[in-house]
Amino acid sequence: LAKTTQPPSMEAYEGQEVNVSCSHTNIATSEYIYWYRQVPHQGPQFIIQGYKDYVVNEVASLFISADRKLSTLSLPWVSLRDAAVYYCIVTGPNSAGNKLTFGIGTRVLVRP
Amino acid sequence: DAGVTQTPRHEVAEKGQTIILKCEPVSGHNDLFWYRQTKIQGLELLSYFRSKSLMEDGGAFKDRFKAEMLNSSFSTLKIQPTEPKDSAVYLCASSFPRHYAEQFFGPGTRLTVL
Numbered sequence: 001l002a003k004t005t006q007p008p009s010m011e012a013y014e015g016q017e018v019n020v021s022c023s024h025t026n027i028a029t030s031e032y033i034y035w036y037r038q039v040p041h042q043g044p045q046f047i048i049q050g051y052k053d054y055v056v057n058e059v060a061s062l063f064i065s066a067d068r069k070l071s072t073l074s075l076p077w078v079s080l081r082d083a084a085v086y087y088c089i090v091t092g093p094n095s096a097g098n099k100l101t102f103g104i105g106t107r108v109l110v111r112p
Numbered sequence: 113d114a115g116v117t118q119t120p121r122h123e124v125a126e127k128g129q130t131i132i133l134k135c136e137p138v139s140g141h142n143d144l145f146w147y148r149q150t151k152i153q154g155l156e157l158l159s160y161f162r163s164k165s166l167m168e169d170g171g172a173f174k175d176r177f178k179a180e181m182l183n184s185s186f187s188t189l190k191i192q193p194t195e196p197k198d199s200a201v202y203l204c205a206s207s208f209p210r211h212y213a214e215q216f217f218g219p220g221t222r223l224t225v226l
Binding site for chain 1: 116145154155157160168203205212213214215216217218219220
C-alpha cells in the first residue's frame with residue numbers, strides 16, 4: 001500500500017488559492033508530514049513540514065486533520081512560478097531508514 | 113550560502129562508456145543522497161551516505177552504479193558501463209542528519225545514453 005495518496009493534477013488561475021490534499025491513512029505516531037515541490041529543470045525543494053494541527057511559513061500553510069490521516073497544503077495567491085509538482089511525504093525517525101520516498105505527486109498548473 | 117552543486121548539468125554518452133557525475137553538498141551537511149528521476153519511475157534512491165559512510169547502496173542499482181564520498185564535501189556517482197535505459201536526471205541532495213527529511217537538492221545532471 002502506498003503511504004500517501006494525492007490527486008494527480010490540479011489547475012488554478014493566478015491569484016487564486018490552491019489546496020493540495022494528501023491522504024496518509026496509515027501514518028504512525030512517530031511520523032511527520034513533509035511537502036516538497038519541483039519545478040521543471042530543478043531538483044525538489046522542501047516547502048513545509050508538520051505533525052499536527054496547523055503550520056504556516058512564508059511559502060505555504062499546512063492543515064492536518066485531527067486524526068492525522070489527511071493533510072492539505074495551501075498555497076495562497078498562486079503565481080505562474082508556483083506551477084510545479086507537489087509531493088507529500090510521510091516519514092519519521094527509523095520509519096524509513098532515513099530515506100524519503102517520493103510518489104508521483106500532484107501537478108499544479110497555473111493559468112494566467 | 114552555496115546550495116548543492118552538481119556537474120556537469122548535461123552529459124551525453126555512448127552505450128558502454130563510463131561516466132562520472134559529481135556533487136558538492138551544502139557545507140556542514142553530513143547526509144548525502146543520490147537519486148535518479150525518470151518520467152516512468154519518478155524519483156528513486158540510488159545511494160545514501162552518512163558522514164561519508166555508505167548506508168544504502170540502492171539494491172537494484174548495484175552492479176553498474178557506484179557512488180563514493182571521498183571527503184565530506186565531494187561525492188561522485190560512476191555508471192559503468194552505461195546503457196540507454198540509464199538516460200535520466202540524476203539528482204544529488206544533502207541534509208543534516210537530525211533533519212534528514214529536509215533535504216536540499218541540486219539542479220541535477222541530465223544524462224542521455226545513445
